[in-house]
Amino acid sequence: xxxxxxxxxxxxxxxxxxxxxxxxxxxxxxxxxxxxxxxxxxxxxxxxxxxxxxxxxxxxxxxxxxxxxxxxxxxxxxxxxxxxxxxxxxxxxxxxxxxxxxxxxxxxxxxxxxxxxxxxxxxxxxxxxxxxxxxxxxxxxxxxxxxxxxxxxxxxxxxxxxxxxxxxxxxxxxxxxxxxxxxxxxx
Amino acid sequence: xxxxxxxxxxxxxxxxxxxxxxxxxxxxxxxxxxxxxxxxxxxxxxxxxxxxxxxxxxxxxxxxxxxxxxxxxxxxxxxxxxxxxxxxxxxxxxxxxxxxxxxxxxxxxxxxxxxxxxxxxxxxxxxxxxxxxxxxxxxxxxxx
Numbered sequence: 386x387x388x389x390x391x392x393x394x395x396x397x398x399x400x401x402x403x404x405x406x407x408x409x410x411x412x413x414x415x416x417x418x419x420x421x422x423x424x425x426x427x428x429x430x431x432x433x434x435x436x437x438x439x440x441x442x443x444x445x446x447x448x449x450x451x452x453x454x455x456x457x458x459x460x461x462x463x464x465x466x467x468x469x470x471x472x473x474x475x476x477x478x479x480x481x482x483x484x485x486x487x488x489x490x491x492x493x494x495x496x497x498x499x500x501x502x503x504x505x506x507x508x509x510x511x512x513x514x515x516x517x518x519x520x521x522x523x524x525x526x527x528x529x530x531x532x533x534x535x536x537x538x539x540x541x542x543x544x545x546x547x548x549x550x551x552x553x554x555x556x557x558x559x560x561x562x563x564x565x566x567x568x569x570x571x572x
Numbered sequence: 573x574x575x576x577x578x579x580x581x582x583x584x585x586x587x588x589x590x591x592x593x594x595x596x597x598x599x600x601x602x603x604x605x606x607x608x609x610x611x612x613x614x615x616x617x618x619x620x621x622x623x624x625x626x627x628x629x630x631x632x633x634x635x636x637x638x639x640x641x642x643x644x645x646x647x648x649x650x651x652x653x654x655x656x657x658x659x660x661x662x663x664x665x666x667x668x669x670x671x672x673x674x675x676x677x678x679x680x681x682x683x684x685x686x687x688x689x690x691x692x693x694x695x696x697x698x699x700x701x702x703x704x705x706x707x708x709x710x711x712x713x714x715x716x
Contacts (some may be wrong), residue, residue, distance in 0.1 A: 400630055407626040413604040415621055425619060434619070435635060436629045453604070505615040523595050524616050526602035549634075555591065 389448055396443050403443070407436050410453055413525075414460045419466040420520030423509045431467055435460040450534065456533045461517065461542050507557045514538075515550030522547055577605060649700060 386394075388409070394402035414435055419428040438459050446455055508516055514536075521527045521535065534541050594610070599610040607618045622628070662684070669680075 404626045404630055407629050411621055411625055412618075416619070419619060429621065429625075432625075433629050434634055437633050440633050472599075485684070520636075523598050524602055524611060525604045526599055526606065527604070551595065558591070 388452060389470065392443075392448065392452055396446070396569065403440060403466050404437075406452070409571050410456055411436070413453060413458060417457060417460055417520065417525065418464055420524055421461075421513070421517055422467065422506075427467065431460065438463065454531065454534050458537070461535055465513065504554065504558070507554055509548055510557055511553050513545050515553060518543055518546040519550045519554070546562075647698075647702075654694070655691075658687070662687065 388406075391402050391405050391409075395406055411432060415432045417427055418435070419425065421562060422428055424430065439456055442459070449483045456495070494502065511519070517536065520533045520534060522529075527535070529540055529543050529547075532538075533540050536543070538546075598608070598610050601610055602616075609618060641675075666680075
């Protein structure tokens, strides 16, 4: 059965067909969200929210664009809503509160954070639109046009997000490297 | 500028040039479902989702549907109950009060007036809340 046939079946309310669609796209969506929110637990939660929203809006999906672009758009907006909510919460609370690592084992989290060195960990410090553009372009290999379609932003804006994001990334990396060098030099 | 500082800067520039090349190559090798060795090297690994994730999604859809229906039912029932209690309170108070002199009639009328105003405001707030919810839902479906 082709994807379009599965979509049409799911649009009639067939839960098995929708489950098939979830299974087809869950990893892609999850990794996009993981790149955007940088937290496994929240990314899983947002992936679920994305598919719940997709189920409710499925009848409005006309096969004009690809299904994954449509679902990416939902995921992108869900992550933006989540990040905006987080920002407001941080503003209200003040400083960022300490959130214990949900992965459990502290040693495991040290190893994982050690693996996500350099570029990926620095990515977290960039503004959300620049971070998203970098995740979509470099880590998911999407074209400018596809990113524009997913985010609903203009091509020029995407280009500038990507350019600024890359510059920001470089500057943050220079700072990090020089700090590391200093630490190495002076112990 | 000391020689060491210059060396450091040159090293940074070289590393950043390498980063440009690295990123360009990364873009070519990656796709939403591909985790190339280059990406894995900098921490872009494949993270598995818990087993039965799709089943969890469907369970959530069903639960949400039940909650949504319950929400509407509970709200509508609460509002009807509130209205009924208010009307009964007015009738009972009116029946239980001894007949008043003409000056007391004015107090009853003004009391009733404020009661009606309070009920009106409550109904207004309720309608605005419901409308906001509906508008939000509509805005989301337009965004899809």
